[in-house]
Amino acid sequence: MPGELPVGEPVPRDGSLPEGVSAGKMPFALYIHIPFCARRCGYCDFNTYTIAELGGDESIEKQYVDALVKEIALARSIVGDQQVKTIFFGGGTPTLLPSSEIARILDAVQLQFRLSDDVEITTEANPDSVSAGSLGELRAAGINRISFGVQSTTPHVLQTLDRTHNPAQVPIVVHAARDAGFTHISVDLIYGTPGETIVEWEESVRSLLSLPIDHISAYSLIVEEGTKLGAQVRRGVLAMPDEDLNADKYIVADDLFTAAGFAWYEVSNWAKPGGACKHNEMYWKNNDWWGLGAGAHSHIDGVRWWNKKLPAAYIKELQDGSSPALAREILTDEERSFEELMLGIRTREGLPLSVVAHGAAAAALADGNLDVDQYEMGRVVLTRSGRLIADALLRAFSDA
Numbered sequence: 001m002p003g004e005l006p007v008g009e010p011v012p013r014d015g016s017l018p019e020g021v022s023a024g025k026m027p028f029a030l031y032i033h034i035p036f037c038a039r040r041c042g043y044c045d046f047n048t049y050t051i052a053e054l055g056g057d058e059s060i061e062k063q064y065v066d067a068l069v070k071e072i073a074l075a076r077s078i079v080g081d082q083q084v085k086t087i088f089f090g091g092g093t094p095t096l097l098p099s100s101e102i103a104r105i106l107d108a109v110q111l112q113f114r115l116s117d118d119v120e121i122t123t124e125a126n127p128d129s130v131s132a133g134s135l136g137e138l139r140a141a142g143i144n145r146i147s148f149g150v151q152s153t154t155p156h157v158l159q160t161l162d163r164t165h166n167p168a169q170v171p172i173v174v175h176a177a178r179d180a181g182f183t184h185i186s187v188d189l190i191y192g193t194p195g196e197t198i199v200e201w202e203e204s205v206r207s208l209l210s211l212p213i214d215h216i217s218a219y220s221l222i223v224e225e226g227t228k229l230g231a232q233v234r235r236g237v238l239a240m241p242d243e244d245l246n247a248d249k250y251i252v253a254d255d256l257f258t259a260a261g262f263a264w265y266e267v268s269n270w271a272k273p274g275g276a277c278k279h280n281e282m283y284w285k286n287n288d289w290w291g292l293g294a295g296a297h298s299h300i301d302g303v304r305w306w307n308k309k310l311p312a313a314y315i316k317e318l319q320d321g322s323s324p325a326l327a328r329e330i331l332t333d334e335e336r337s338f339e340e341l342m343l344g345i346r347t348r349e350g351l352p353l354s355v356v357a358h359g360a361a362a363a364a365l366a367d368g369n370l371d372v373d374q375y376e377m378g379r380v381v382l383t384r385s386g387r388l389i390a391d392a393l394l395r396a397f398s399d400a
């Protein structure tokens with residue numbers, strides 16, 4: 001949930017949905033935001049804080065989990081008896097919480113909702129925020145997928161990114177996760193950090209491919225306004241990531257991932273068979289999800305809302321018996337269609353040709369940016385050259 005929150009209309013104190021809007025028409029997911037980090041990485045503008053930034057009182061973690069438990073009950077009272085398909089603990093660093101607190105949150109979810117038999121429960125984790133012991137506890141609590149923020153295995157790149165972990169910790173924690181019983185293990189990588197050569201990037205990719213993982217996300221570094229990295233780039237202390245070099249890095253990674261048995265299923269995501277993240281797919285299909293926690297966004301039946309951003313404000317609302325929602329918007333049909341286009345175009349499944357203007361699709365096909373076989377079957381699916389310019393193609397498809 002990076003960046004500024006949009007402006008919307010107020011949400012009633014009891015959090016109720018507008019007339020005629022209800023859950024249950026689409027599959028249902030929960031996102032649980034844990035807004036705590038040991039240190040803020042210089043590039044990150046997610047809604048996260050160090051305990052020192054929150055006043056230095058560690059008891060805020062327990063108060064925060066108490067508030068989450070209250071919001072879970074609030075969600076149940078609003079959406080009713082839903083079956084939960086996926087749960088995703090994101091952050092921040094969810095694994096900074098003691099595993100017993102993660103277990104307390106999952107117990108509260110199970111008290112209020114039914115979990116599907118094949119429920120996927122993921123947590124994000126920083127490599128230095130887990131141990132063999134805590135991984136076993138997380139698995140015992142019901143977490144069945146873990147996503148490690150590795151970013152790079154090159155020390156000077158990790159230093160530029162302000163990461164706290166040492167690359168040598170990565171294989172240790174991935175194997176420990178495997179030993180703890182995790183069969184779904186993902187790693188996040190970032191390419192394009194100032195000073196990173198293509199050889200270093202290739203080494204990062206290769207070293208991860210030797211690990212027992214079934215999913216990889218590789219993101220191009222975004223220089224966010226208002227971050228330490230943003231200021232360093234503005235002052236000229238660090239160079240802006242080079243777009244051509246980034247395209248080469250994407251190609252190198254895509255080739256290596258593919259050769260190792262990972263297939264792309266979204267522009268920035270690759271998985272081995274059975275390893276795709278079901279929770280991501282819930283977002284991309286515009287299904288329903290309730291985002292619990294400070295600054296978390298929710299989407300139910302075309303209504304989107306977002307919670308107060310500061311943990312203390314979030315906790316206070318729930319302590320007072322109110323919804324922590326700050327504002328909401330009701331999507332118009334046009335906005336819903338654009339969202340479907342924006343999300344669908346990036347996926348391997350693609351979109352029906354009928355939702356993309358014919359001229360723009362034909363031009364993209366002629367330029368080699370759309371898969372010919374899929375096009376003939378009436379679908380718009382990007383080729384690799386198309387994936388490299390997905391944002392420009394989206395503009396062309398939606399302008400037309």
Ligand SMILES: C[S@@+](CC[C@H](N)C(=O)[O-])C[C@H]1O[C@@H](n2cnc3c(N)ncnc32)[C@H](O)[C@@H]1O
Nearest residue numbers: 043044046091092093124149188219220221222
């Ligand atoms: C917000 S983090 C949360 C998980 C965990 N704290 C971590 O850092 O891995 C989720 C992912 O977003 C990525 N991310 C955050 N800011 C980014 C940026 N400016 N550009 C690219 N990726 C970013 C992180 O590197 C991480 O892999």
Ligand code: SF4
Nearest residue numbers: 037040041044091092
């Ligand atoms: S550890 Fe993750 S969430 Fe925390 S500041 Fe770094 S990238 Fe952001």
